[in-house]
Amino acid sequence: MTNETRRLRDHPLVQLTLVRYREFFREPEAVFWVFVFPVLLTAGLGIAFRNQAPERTPVAVVERGAASASVVEALARSPDLLASALPEAAAADALRTGRVALVVVPGAASDTAEYRFDSERPESRIARLLVDDALQRAAGRRDPIGVADRRVSEPGSRYVDFVVPGLLGMNLMGSGIWGLGFAIVDARRKKLLKRLIATPMSRVQFLASFVLSRLTLLVIEVAVLVGFAVLAFGVPLRGSVASLVIICLLSALSFAALGLLLASRARTVEGVSGLMNLVMLPMWIFSGVFFSASRFPDALQPFIQALPLTAVNDALRASMLEGAGWARLAPEIGIIGAWLLLSFALAVRLFRWR
Amino acid sequence: MTGPASSAPSLLVRGLRKRYADVVAVDGLDLEIRAGECFGLLGPNGAGKTTTIEICEGLTEPDEGEVLVLGRRWGEHDRELRELLGISLQETQFSEKLTVEETVRLFRSFYRQGPSADEVIGTVQLQEKRAGRVGQLSGGQRQRLALACALVGDPALLFLDEPTTGLDPQSRRQLWDLIERFKADGRAILLTTHYMEEAERLCDQVAIVDHGRQIALGTPRELVASLSAEHVVEFAASPGVPVSEDGLRQVDGVEAAVRRDDTYRVRVAELHRTVPALLAELRRQGVQLTELRTHSATLEDVFVELTGRHLRDQ
Ligand SMILES: Nc1ncnc2c1ncn2[C@@H]1O[C@H](COP(=O)(O)OP(=O)(O)OP(=O)(O)O)[C@@H](O)[C@H]1O
Ligand SMILES: [Mg+2]
Numbered sequence: 086m087t088n089e090t091r092r093l094r095d096h097p098l099v100q101l102t103l104v105r106y107r108e109f110f111r112e113p114e115a116v117f118w119v120f121v122f123p124v125l126l127t128a129g130l131g132i133a134f135r136n137q138a139p140e141r142t143p144v145a146v147v148e149r150g151a152a153s154a155s156v157v158e159a160l161a162r163s164p165d166l167l168a169s170a171l172p173e174a175a176a177a178d179a180l181r182t183g184r185v186a187l188v189v190v191p192g193a194a195s196d197t198a199e200y201r202f203d204s205e206r207p208e209s210r211i212a213r214l215l216v217d218d219a220l221q222r223a224a225g226r227r228d229p230i231g232v233a234d235r236r237v238s239e240p241g242s243r244y245v246d247f248v249v250p251g252l253l254g255m256n257l258m259g260s261g262i263w264g265l266g267f268a269i270v271d272a273r274r275k276k277l278l279k280r281l282i283a284t285p286m287s288r289v290q291f292l293a294s295f296v297l298s299r300l301t302l303l304v305i306e307v308a309v310l311v312g313f314a315v316l317a318f319g320v321p322l323r324g325s326v327a328s329l330v331i332i333c334l335l336s337a338l339s340f341a342a343l344g345l346l347l348a349s350r351a352r353t354v355e356g357v358s359g360l361m362n363l364v365m366l367p368m369w370i371f372s373g374v375f376f377s378a379s380r381f382p383d384a385l386q387p388f389i390q391a392l393p394l395t396a397v398n399d400a401l402r403a404s405m406l407e408g409a410g411w412a413r414l415a416p417e418i419g420i421i422g423a424w425l426l427l428s429f430a431l432a433v434r435l436f437r438w439r
Numbered sequence: 440m441t442g443p444a445s446s447a448p449s450l451l452v453r454g455l456r457k458r459y460a461d462v463v464a465v466d467g468l469d470l471e472i473r474a475g476e477c478f479g480l481l482g483p484n485g486a487g488k489t490t491t492i493e494i495c496e497g498l499t500e501p502d503e504g505e506v507l508v509l510g511r512r513w514g515e516h517d518r519e520l521r522e523l524l525g526i527s528l529q530e531t532q533f534s535e536k537l538t539v540e541e542t543v544r545l546f547r548s549f550y551r552q553g554p555s556a557d558e559v560i561g562t563v564q565l566q567e568k569r570a571g572r573v574g575q576l577s578g579g580q581r582q583r584l585a586l587a588c589a590l591v592g593d594p595a596l597l598f599l600d601e602p603t604t605g606l607d608p609q610s611r612r613q614l615w616d617l618i619e620r621f622k623a624d625g626r627a628i629l630l631t632t633h634y635m636e637e638a639e640r641l642c643d644q645v646a647i648v649d650h651g652r653q654i655a656l657g658t659p660r661e662l663v664a665s666l667s668a669e670h671v672v673e674f675a676a677s678p679g680v681p682v683s684e685d686g687l688r689q690v691d692g693v694e695a696a697v698r699r700d701d702t703y704r705v706r707v708a709e710l711h712r713t714v715p716a717l718l719a720e721l722r723r724q725g726v727q728l729t730e731l732r733t734h735s736a737t738l739e740d741v742f743v744e745l746t747g748r749h750l751r752d753q
Contacts, residue, residue, distance in 0.1 A: 100548040104537060111536040275532035283496055283528070284549040284592070285521040439498070 097286060101294035108268065109302065115264075119302070123256045123310045127249055131318045134244035141167040142212045145176040145185040152191035156198070159223035160189075165215050177201075186212035189220075196224070241321050241406050249314040250401035251374035256306060257333065258368065258394050261340025262347065262361050264302075265295055269348040270357040279439040288438075296341060303337045323408030332404060332418070336397045339421050342428035343393070349435040368394035396420035447510050449474050449596050449627035450495060455504035457490050457651075464490040465501070466651035470629075472596075472644070477618060477628040479642030481635070481738075483746050487651035488631040489529050492600050495629065496526050509596055522551060525594030527585045529601050529631075535574030539565050542573060543587050550592035563587045564613060578605040586614065597621060597628045603637060615641055635739035645738070649746050662741045666694075671740055672705045672714060674721075675730035682726050690716045695744070706736065706744075 093099060109115055144160065146153045148170045160168035168189075171179060179185045180201060186209045187202040198220065202209035222228075272278045281291065311329075314320040322329065347364060351357035371378060371385070372394035381389060389395050400417035403409035452470040456463070465487045472478040480488045493499040495506055497513040497520065506513060511520050533542050543556040554562070560569055563583040568576060576584065582605055589597060603611045611634075618628060618641055632638055638645055639659040647655040647662075655662055663669070676682055678701060687696040687705060692713035694706045707713040710733055721728065 095544070095548050097548040100545045104534065104541070104545055107541065108534060108536050272534075275534075276528060276530055277532065277534065279498060280526070280528055280531040280533075280588075283498060283521070283524075283526045284546060285518060285551075286549040 098290045098294060098297070101286075101291060102297045105268070105294055105298035106302075109264070109298070119256070119260045119264075119306060120309055123252050123306075124313045127245070127252055127310065127314055128317065130248050130252075131245040131314075134248075141165055142187075142208060142215060143167045143169070143185045144187045144189060144212055144216055145169055145171045145179050146189045147171065147173045147176050147191065149191045152195060155195075156189055156191050156220065160216060160219050162223065163215060163219040166212075166219060187216060189216060241323070243318075245314070245318045246320050246406055247377075247402070248375060249310070249318075249320045250405050251398050253307065253310055253333075254336065254372070254394055254397040254401055255369065255374045256310065257303070257336045257397060258340045258365060260302070260306060261299060261337055262344040262365060264299060265341050265344030266348040266351075266357050266361050267354060268295070269345070270351045270354055273348075273351075273437070273439070274353060276439075282438045292345070295345075296338065299337055299341050300334065303333060307333050320405070322405055324404030324410075328404045328409075328411065328414060329401070332397070332400045332414070332421075335418060335421050335425065336393075336400075339393055339397075339425040339428070342425050342432060346428045346432040346435070349432050350437055368392050371395065373398050391420065393421060393424040396424075448472060448507075449476070449509055450478075450629060451505070451507040452491075452495065453505040455491065455494060455506065456502045457487075457494060457499065458502050463651050465494070468504075468648065468651065468653055470646065472627050472629055474595075474627050475622055475625045476643045477622055477630060477641050479638040479645040480629065480631045480648065481633075481638055481645060481742060482631075482648040486648045488648065489600055490651075491648075492598050492629060492631060493528075496524065496598055497521075522592060523595045525589035525592060525597040527589040527597075527599045527602055531585055533573045533581070533584060533588075535572060537573055538570050539573060539576070539584055539587075540569045542584060543591060546588040547591040553591050553593035556591070559587045559590050562590060562617065564610075579607055579610050582606055583610065583614075586617075595626050597626065599628060599630045601631055601633065603632060603634060611637070635737060635742055639738045647742060647745055654745050655741065659738050663736055663738060666706065666736050666741060666744065669736045670707050670710050671734055671736055672707055672710070672717065673702060673730075673732045673734075674705075674728055675702045676721075677727040677729050680724065680726050682721070683724060686720055686724060687717070690720050692716065697743075702730075704743075706740065 142165060144166055146156050146160070146168055153170050157168045157170050160166045169185075173190075176185070176188045180188050180203075183206075186206065187200055190199040190201060192198050200213055200216065202213055204210060269278070272281075282288065307329075311320075311322070315322060343364070344361075347360050348357055351360060371381060371389045372392050373379075374394070378386075378389050378395055378398075396417040400414050400421070403413055403417070407413075448471045450470060450472040452468060455465050455468040455470075457465040462485075468487070468491055470478065470480075470491075480491065482488050490499065494501045495508060497508075497517060508520055509523055513520070537545070539560065540556060543559055547553060547556045547559070553559075560566055563586050565580060565583055565587065568580055573581070573584065582602060586599070586602060589599070603614055606614065615637070618630075621628060630638075630642065642659060645655075645657065645659050645662060646653050655665075657665070682698070682703060684696050684698055684703075687693060687703070690713065692707050692709055694708065696703060696705045698704075705717065707717075714733070
């Protein structure tokens with residue numbers, strides 16, 4: 086080792102930052118939650134919600150002699166339906182437990198029928214349309230317009246494309262808030278913070294070591310998750326890499342500042358955990374990680390849009406999926422930046438070293 | 440200002456007071472420690488030792504009083520003072536995931552000058568554990584790590600809050616040697632301990648405090664001499680026959696008699712006169728002795744006498 090590198094290694098900021106890495110990488114659970122878990126979740130969701138050829142919708146026909154046989158035959162001709170004849174009680178049971186989407190009860194006259202289904206279930210409403218179509222055609226209906234179907238599956242519109250930016254945002258939030266919150270409160274509880282300020286250590290460098298380590302770990306975090314999503318599922322990256330990098334950087338800083346704020350007074354790990362969950366839970370629900378935030382009522386929207394994770398998720402989706410430019414991203418970046426400044430200013434004011 | 444030739448005290452405390460919500464932790468304390476001196480702060484639990492030490496370390500704000508550390512005041516020369524002080528707090532847990540060497544290296548990096556991390560690890564004899572995780576150290580090894588972290592800045596004044604609690608006799612002796620060498624270099628130490636033989640052995644000056652107030656000050660020898668009776672007779676009696684303490688006090692030459700469970704402690708001026716009389720009195724009371732010991736009065740006897748409590752039983 087040359088003198089120069091030795092001197093650099095013994096710089097307090099380098100030493101403090103090394104401590105952060107060591108504490109992180111020597112805790113297998115933390116490594117799992119930050120690096121492995123998001124990839125597993127992406128893989129699971131990507132596979133579960135993959136776009137596939139639509140399955141045949143199961144329907145039941147109540148057994149009523151010859152009439153039911155001809156109905157089953159007519160339905161069997163539709164490529165989208167799977168029809169079976171059942172006694173009335175068994176059919177009702179199958180409908181109730183969701184094994185069939187709809188029950189056809191052939192009428193006394195051959196040109197009548199009854200559909201039993203739950204109009205709240207989307208697949209039942211679809212089954213109603215398909216069954217009716219098949220029966221009407223079998224009875225000789227002629228369609229006045231000739232149509233042809235062509236199926237498309239476009240990257241960017243699938244569920245996995247929607248969920249990956251959400252998972253990335255959620256991960257940035259989790260590792261920022263947990264990463265800082267636990268480490269600081271644990272050091273306070275152990276009187277280690279007090280011991281550190283009894284040395285000539287610069288307090289700014291102490292805090293800077295958290296920022297530095299977060300930013301370097303961030304690179305791995307983002308590269309692993311985005312890389313996996315792109316390679317395994319072909320999730321698109323339509324925006325510039327620069328915009329993705331800036332959004333991730335700013336988000337990581339903002340959540341780190343929020344973590345610092347939450348950890349500024351707490352004396353026990355239990356106390357800070359409660360506080361962190363209280364802050365993160367609304368964002369897991371409202372900020373559009375797994376489903377769009379627009380599903381919530383309009384009255385809630387101003388609150389939802391002001392949450393940092395909503396801004397992060399929206400910005401990531403706009404950049405990755407829509408290739409949005411800086412002008413489009415400006416409002417979200419503004420919200421994330423405002424959270425950063427506000428949390429940091431408050432944290433510095435409230436922070437207790439002992 | 441910090442050299443051995445300097446005559447200014449390394450630490451000067453005047454009229455120190457610190458109140459917490461429901462207790463007065465420090466109630467008008469004066470201290471003076473000179474270079475080359477080891478000063479022992481003794482007192483029962485809750486006496487205010489840690490509070491006093493932490494005020495001197497600039498970690499706690501006093502309500503009243505003056506603190507002059509190496510000629511400087513907190514609030515004016517903090518950064519400079521931090522470079523000059525070595526501190527071991529009563530309870531610090533270092534990060535369990537770091538190794539001994541990494542921890543010492545971290546603390547070393549904060550100071551402009553001082554011995555290398557390796558040297559300090561050698562000084563506290565943790566070489567074998569250098570690469571071991573802090574989480575796997577024994578209690579005494581952790582204490583030595585705390586000491587190493589106090590020494591990395593080559594301090595002129597060392598604050599040690601119960602540095603030998605939990606150390607085995609060997610390690611304690613090693614620490615004593617270290618303190619002796621430290622003193623010989625003309626540096627100063629403020630030490631708290633619950634081990635009286637340690638204070639007697641190491642400290643040039645001892646202050647006994649209770650309820651935040653100083654109740655005795657002097658060299659260990661002076662304090663022991665201040666007891667008019669310099670010998671202690673201890674005996675245990677078989678249970679059943681109660682010993683009358685008043686009867687004991689009536690014996691000629693007995694200065695004080697206290698009972699603890701089945702053991703009695705009697706302070707006497709002259710063994711050769713009083714012990715026979717004492718035995719005669721016990722025989723008269725019909726007491727069956729199971730044990731009999733005598734020793735010269737120690738700092739511990741002074742302590743028990745002054746604070747009315749037995750330190751290690753707290
Ligand atoms: N932060 C605090 N808040 C309230 N009371 C405190 C605080 N710190 C100390 N005290 C009280 O001040 C008194 C003195 O405490 P201190 O820790 O100085 O005692 P000590 O002499 O070091 O005791 P020990 O031998 O047990 O270490 C105690 O009654 C303690 O309860
Ligand atoms: Mg104490």
